[in-house]
Amino acid sequence: MARARRGDTLSVTIDDLAYGGEGVGRADGYVIFVPGGLPGDTVRVRLTQARARFGRGAIEAIERPSPSRVEPPCPYFGRCGGCRLQHLAYDAQLALKTKQVVDCLERLGGAAAFERRPILPAPEIYGYRNKMEFTVARADAAARVVPMGRRLPAPDADAATLAGPVVGLHEADRYDAVLDVERCLLQSDRMNALLVEARRFFTERRLTVYDQESGEGLLRFLMLREGKGTGEAMVNVVTSAPAVSELEPLVGRVQARVPETSSVVMNVNPKKASVAVGVEEHLLGGRDHIRESLGGLTFQVSAGSFFQTNTAQAERLFGIVLDAAALTGEETVVDLYSGTGAISLLLARRCRRVYGIEVAPAAVADAVRNAQVNGITNCEFLAGEVRFALPELISRGVAADVAVCDPPRAGFHPKALSALATLGPARIVYVSCNPATLARDVGELTRAGYRLEWVQPVDMFPHTPHIEVVAHLVR
Secondary structure (H helix, E strand, C coil): CCCCCCCCEEEEEEEEECCCCCEEEEECCEEEEECCCCCCCEEEEEEEEECCCEEEEEEEEEEECCCCECCCCCCCCCCECCCCCCCECHHHHHHHHHHHHHHHHHHCCCCCCCEECCCECCCCCCCCECEEEEEEECHHHCEEECCCCCECCCCCHHHHHHHCCEEEEEECCCCCCEEECCCCCCCCHHHHHHHHHHHHHHHHCCCCECCCCCCCCCEEEEEEEECCCCCCEEEEEEECCCCHHHHCHHHHHHHHHCCCEEEEEEEECCCCCCCCCCCEEEEEEECCEEEEEECCEEEEEECCCCCCCEHHHHHHHHHHHHHHHCCCCCCEEEEECCCCCHHHHHHHCCCCEEEEEECCHHHHHHHHHHHHHCCCCCEEEEECCHHHHHHHHHHCCCCCCEEEECCCCCCCCHHHHHHHHHHCCCEEEEEECCHHHHHHHHHHHHHCCCEEEEEEEECCCCCCCCCEEEEEEEC
């Protein structure tokens, strides 16, 4: 074909999905990435980007739909940056994620002779999240969507003040636009009721919204949590400054609407960084945590601590980890990136001793409390980065038979991975939320004398491109 140019219209058959959910097709050998395209689709696209080796196109028409294409139930689909695969049948989502895991391990990690265990599907593909984070934005700087997906005209300043702030999710691939989400299908009716009530409270009280450029305004984020096993709920309002008197009345409002609300807190983030994590926390009502039940244990989860966002699948994931650890009761185990101690405490019931390492002090405090609540005394939790805390543990003479690792999306820091190789446990159970960094780290561990035995994908996040994987390595 002639050199592709921006604005060209082409007919493209989609034959794959890139990691992240974009369709990948070719026109006379020219690679085109197509947001919203699915394998099996033939689509007419208009090129929005045209480089020498690839282009990117927006769908103008679906000429022949994929057999796996379904009607997405969410009115925000296509504009919200969350559920990018809602238009793909669930069995096809599972097949796609399995392929991506294997492709990453083979291409990036150089792995070959390992067992590929079938993906574990989610029992619930909607309403499964126990945590949601909503951005608060000015109504005159955000997009509103009515239930049928029709975009309303942008309000003027006076109308924006009357309408109140937008509480929603970022548009796909944009951080400067927020969709006003009335109801999210990934969270429960209880959490959606809290979303509605908090939005009404912000509007009625005419609370200001933080502006990143000027640094003025109060409201930044609304974070909701729920204990799926206990029914307890948390409301966390992230603000730019302490505003206890302004937000205290929210406690009665949300508890009247959702009686199970057992924690209402305010986290203060005065920094420019747009993150829903505060430098200080104020308890507005109830407790500073909610409780979650998992694997026969009770966990206390605070606003700033990490806990797996899909409780039902987390329980199944942890079961896989426990089986892979193959504990007899005599082992010493290190749990790297231990969070609030969920895996550590489940392991502790089957081994001699567990050392958990976690960088977030709030999560470490939760882990210590969780051990006390469950009467577990053979766990020690250390606060710090793994690359520093693990060598310190080794210097104390600690040796481990098994290492369980659940790093963030970026995977291991090179120094942390080197320390793990120095520790030299007989078995490593690696839990990953990013197949690419898993593949990179598996490659390094292979060069350090380990062998990848098997991988088990677990679908923790239906309708999104994200996938959790358990990998088992032996020395």
